[in-house]
Amino acid sequence: MELITLAHGSGGRITQEIIQNLFFRYLGNPLLNRADDAAVFSTSSRDIAFTTDSFVVQPLFFPGGDIGKLSVCGTVNDLAVCGAQPQYISCGFIIEEGFVQAELIRIVKSMAYWAKKAGVKIVTGDTKVVEKGAADGLFINTSGLGVRRRNLSLGIDKIRPGDKIILSGAIGEHGIAVLSKRKGLAFESEIKSDCAPLNKMLINVLDNTTGVKFMRDATRGGVATVLNEMVLTGDFGILLREKEIPVSEGVRAACELLGLDPLYIANEGKALLVVEPSSEEQVLKLLRQSEYGRKARAVGEVTKDLANKVCLTTAYGARRIIEMLSAEPMPRIC
Amino acid sequence: MELITLAHGSGGRITQEIIQNLFFRYLGNPLLNRADDAAVFSTSSRDIAFTTDSFVVQPLFFPGGDIGKLSVCGTVNDLAVCGAQPQYISCGFIIEEGFVQAELIRIVKSMAYWAKKAGVKIVTGDTKVVEKGAADGLFINTSGLGVRRRNLSLGIDKIRPGDKIILSGAIGEHGIAVLSKRKGLAFESEIKSDCAPLNKMLINVLDNTTGVKFMRDATRGGVATVLNEMVLTGDFGILLREKEIPVSEGVRAACELLGLDPLYIANEGKALLVVEPSSEEQVLKLLRQSEYGRKARAVGEVTKDLANKVCLTTAYGARRIIEMLSAEPMPRIC
Numbered sequence: 001m002e003l004i005t006l007a008h009g010s011g012g013r014i015t016q017e018i019i020q021n022l023f024f025r026y027l028g029n030p031l032l033n034r035a036d037d038a039a040v041f042s043t044s045s046r047d048i049a050f051t052t053d054s055f056v057v058q059p060l061f062f063p064g065g066d067i068g069k070l071s072v073c074g075t076v077n078d079l080a081v082c083g084a085q086p087q088y089i090s091c092g093f094i095i096e097e098g099f100v101q102a103e104l105i106r107i108v109k110s111m112a113y114w115a116k117k118a119g120v121k122i123v124t125g126d127t128k129v130v131e132k133g134a135a136d137g138l139f140i141n142t143s144g145l146g147v148r149r150r151n152l153s154l155g156i157d158k159i160r161p162g163d164k165i166i167l168s169g170a171i172g173e174h175g176i177a178v179l180s181k182r183k184g185l186a187f188e189s190e191i192k193s194d195c196a197p198l199n200k201m202l203i204n205v206l207d208n209t210t211g212v213k214f215m216r217d218a219t220r221g222g223v224a225t226v227l228n229e230m231v232l233t234g235d236f237g238i239l240l241r242e243k244e245i246p247v248s249e250g251v252r253a254a255c256e257l258l259g260l261d262p263l264y265i266a267n268e269g270k271a272l273l274v275v276e277p278s279s280e281e282q283v284l285k286l287l288r289q290s291e292y293g294r295k296a297r298a299v300g301e302v303t304k305d306l307a308n309k310v311c312l313t314t315a316y317g318a319r320r321i322i323e324m325l326s327a328e329p330m331p332r333i334c
Numbered sequence: 335m336e337l338i339t340l341a342h343g344s345g346g347r348i349t350q351e352i353i354q355n356l357f358f359r360y361l362g363n364p365l366l367n368r369a370d371d372a373a374v375f376s377t378s379s380r381d382i383a384f385t386t387d388s389f390v391v392q393p394l395f396f397p398g399g400d401i402g403k404l405s406v407c408g409t410v411n412d413l414a415v416c417g418a419q420p421q422y423i424s425c426g427f428i429i430e431e432g433f434v435q436a437e438l439i440r441i442v443k444s445m446a447y448w449a450k451k452a453g454v455k456i457v458t459g460d461t462k463v464v465e466k467g468a469a470d471g472l473f474i475n476t477s478g479l480g481v482r483r484r485n486l487s488l489g490i491d492k493i494r495p496g497d498k499i500i501l502s503g504a505i506g507e508h509g510i511a512v513l514s515k516r517k518g519l520a521f522e523s524e525i526k527s528d529c530a531p532l533n534k535m536l537i538n539v540l541d542n543t544t545g546v547k548f549m550r551d552a553t554r555g556g557v558a559t560v561l562n563e564m565v566l567t568g569d570f571g572i573l574l575r576e577k578e579i580p581v582s583e584g585v586r587a588a589c590e591l592l593g594l595d596p597l598y599i600a601n602e603g604k605a606l607l608v609v610e611p612s613s614e615e616q617v618l619k620l621l622r623q624s625e626y627g628r629k630a631r632a633v634g635e636v637t638k639d640l641a642n643k644v645c646l647t648t649a650y651g652a653r654r655i656i657e658m659l660s661a662e663p664m665p666r667i668c
Contacts, residue, residue, distance in 0.1 A: 011554025011600075012659030016563075034489075035563075037412035037550065038385035040482060046380055051372035052424035052477055056462045056469075078371035090386035092475045094428070128390045130666060135390075136468035141426045141460075143386055143477035148374060155368075216371065220345025229350075229369075266345075325346030332464060 002101040009095070009129030022105060023125060026112045027091075031123040039088065039123035045147040049084030051075060052143040058332045060107065060137060062181040064173070064192030067140055068110035070268060070334060073197045074219070075144040076118045080199035081215040081271055083154050083206055084146030089115060092126040092141040099137055107138070118197035120144070146199075152206065156234050158213040161304035164280045165238060166273040168201070168287050169194065169295040170246035171223055175265035175333050176254045191250045196269030201290035208286055211279020217271050219334055221325045224263040226272055227310045228324040237306025240322070242314045244299045263312075264325050266333045274302065336435040343429070343463030356439060357459060360446045361425075365457040373422065373457035379481040383418030385409060386477040392666040394441065394471060396515040398507070398526030399602070401474055402444035404668060407531045407602060408553065409478040410452045414533035415549040415605055417488050417540055418480030423449060426460040426475040433471055441472070452531035454478070480533075486540065490568050492547040495638035498614045499572060500607040502535070502621050503528065503629040504580035505557055509599035509667050510588045525584045530603030535624035542620055545613020551605050553668055555659045558597040560606055561644045562658040571640025574656070576648045578633045597646075598659050600667045608636065 007014040024033055031039045055071045065073075072089065079086040091111065095104070115122055177193040179185070198217065206212055216226045223245075227238050247255075247262045255262050269292055275283045280298055287293035303311075310322040341348040358367055365373045389405045399407075406423065413420040425445065429438070449456055511527040514520070532551065540546055550560045557579075561572050581589075581596045589596050603626055609617045614632055621627030637645075644656040 006665045007660070009665065010659060011559055014660065015555075016658070036416055036489075038383040038416040038418060038478075038480070040381070040383045040416055040418070043377075043380045043382055046377045047374070048377055048382075048479070049372040049374045050422055050424060050479055051458050052426045052475065053460045054426035054428050054462050054475060056428060056464050058468075082370055082372040082374055084372060084374070088384055090384060090477050092386045092388035092477075094388050094390060094473055124385050126387045128388050128666075130390050130470060133467075134392075134470035134666075135473075136464060139428055139469075139473065141386065141388060141475035141477075143424050143426075143475075144372075145382070145384055145479065146372070155370075221349075225345055324350070325344060326341070326348065331340045331343065332462075332468075 004095050004097060004099040004101060004104065004129055006097050006129050009127055015127065022108055026108045027122045029121050031121065043147050047148045047150050049079050049082045049146045049148050051078040052141065053078060054139060054141040055334055056139050056332050057178060057334050058136065059181055062193055063177045063190050065195040066107055066110050067138060068107035069114045070195050071140040071142040072111050072114040072118060073195050073268060074334060075142040076120060076197045076199050077217040079144050079146035080202045081217050083152045084148040085203050086118060086120045086144050086146040086199050088145040089120050089122045090124045090143045091122055094135055094139040095129045096135040096137050097129055097132045114197060118199055154214055156214055156230055159234055159236060159274050159302055161236055161302050162277055163213055163274050163302040164277055164298050165300040166275055166283055167297055167299045168271045168293045170248050171267055171270060172247060172251040172255065172262035172265035174268040175330060176251050178333050179330050187250055187254055189250045191254060194267055194269035196292045198269060198271055198292055201287060201293050202271060205283055205286045209279050209282045211276035211283065212273055214274040215271055218267045220266050222264040222266055223272065224322045225325050231308050231310055235307060237303045238300055238310045239303050239306060240300035240312045242312050244297050246295045246297055263322060268334065338429050338431060338433040338435060338438065338463055340431050340463050343461055349461065356442055360442045361456045363455050365455065377481050381482045381484050383413050383416045383480045383482050385412040386475065387412060388473060388475045389668055390473050390666050391512060391668050392470060393515055396527055397511045397524050399529040400441055400444050401472060402441035403448045404529050404602060405474040405476040406445050406448040406452060407529050408668060409476040410454060410531045410533050411551040413478050413480035414536045415551050417486045418482040419537050420452060420454045420478050420480040420533050422479040423454050423456045424458045424477045425456055428469055428473040429463045430469040430471050431463055431466045448531060452533055488548055490548055490564055493568055493570060493608050493636055495570050495636050496611055497547055497608050497636040498611055498632050499634040500609055500617055501631055501633045502605045502627045504582050505601055505604060506581060506585040506589065506596035506599035508602040509664060510585050512667050513664050521584055521588050523584045525588060528601055528603035530626045532603060532605055532626055535621060535627050536605060539617055539620045543613050543616045545610035545617065546607055548608040549605055552601045554600050556598040556600055557606065558656045559659050565642045565644055569641060571637040572634055572644045573637050573640060574634035574646045576646050578631050580629045580631055597656060
């Protein structure tokens, strides 16, 4: 079993070997293979979106994904929700000495697969190795660059009372999948992470309707956190209808068992969209054309009252405030 | 003494607090403060350079710098040596639970100072916290975006026999500074890291001469590694003159004591330039105008023979081959 050594991060001959035999082999493209300190290219537009995310998920492999898939999809989705078509990705690996090379290969192959699926190229990278005990296996940073239509205007400041809140699918799957794997929990049906690249679905919506005001992917802190961030900066509230929020039977059962609220559980393949009322049907139709949006639902609306609050009408007709997450129910979910 | 907790990485209320009170406070600018999943902006050109680097240096504070300064300068320099003017930087923090908040503030302030000095804006970021023991204090990833003149053409493929090798200053200072601090070594005169943003100096050279063929900053693996990477892909060799290579007395003494060769020691503020013979004097003059290039020297030349080899003429007139670094003399130098 070959292991990663400190020499793999030295910048010398052994680093060159891993770059050639692993990164170029699986992720290679003309820009990456130039091995310059930076990738140099011409974009199709001067309107750019730029994002970064570090991934520290534990375990590295979980039902429905792995840290490699997650790192590509996470960054792709951050660009897409800002209305940009993701194009170029960087990857920075921090590897613990003694990490199993075969696992690294599996992870890099997964990155290659999902980058291709999302239509992005990994064009620049960096590898560091730290001594045994100085990191927990592997951390990956991906940053990304996308191009954006010039006339596009998305933002919390565009949101108005009456706008509809659309959720692209069922919630809580990523967090529960990681948590079950970590704790060795077995549920009746295996819950898989929803980790997915949403760019094609979301850009298709933007290209075919004008009514989208704002989009966000509901990752750390879940749907509750994203909605709370929205109302914090705006002069409006949000009212959700519990019965409209898609939650799979498996996630619901797991949440009951673990005492968790699916609204706070991380997703890695779900977007929240705020749209004009007149665009609701069209946006739902467009989302449902994608394999990642089949269960898209309108789950609530923007209200003039309830300012700065997220409120939920429960199945029994009661209302409760959905606060911002304050404690951490599950660290290292992404 | 306030410490970083897992809640700071939860994505919830406590994460918002640290984002507002630390990152926005010291690094803030209109793009960053929008707190979108990606920063959206228009660049002055469609010709872009994109790079990434993760920093795992230990200790986090060392003579002449800290991980924050290093993370900004490292990414700025990677863009500059590709001929791009750095403009936008991302930062991803991976923090170990229990990290002292005051140290994080010091590091973020250092990033702010050096970003300003280099003329770049930090426009997007990410914070993850891992449990105690799962990381070694703090790791930082910075990715960067720069714009490049359209007609600029730099590359190893431009290098021809007869071209001159110019070094922007004395070598080995960063590696020795970090190592002395780590091992608690005291030398007669304190050796400070040369960590510095080289973009203004290098872009000034490019803007005022046409003879530059290739540039690289000599970081991990030092000058020897950069030159070996150059000759690997080209049909030429390199001959260095030992007596021309600037090494400070302090670094020389430390290297002798530690049995290290300054050619392999990491620099964080030194560039190697390959230039046409007719441009040598002009490039040296331009470099020496900068505070970071006062000791710039022509240290060798590109040769037709010695193909794929880096060779050194010693002070005594002997020749020796400078191999690529194979073992790691000092991990976590950057």
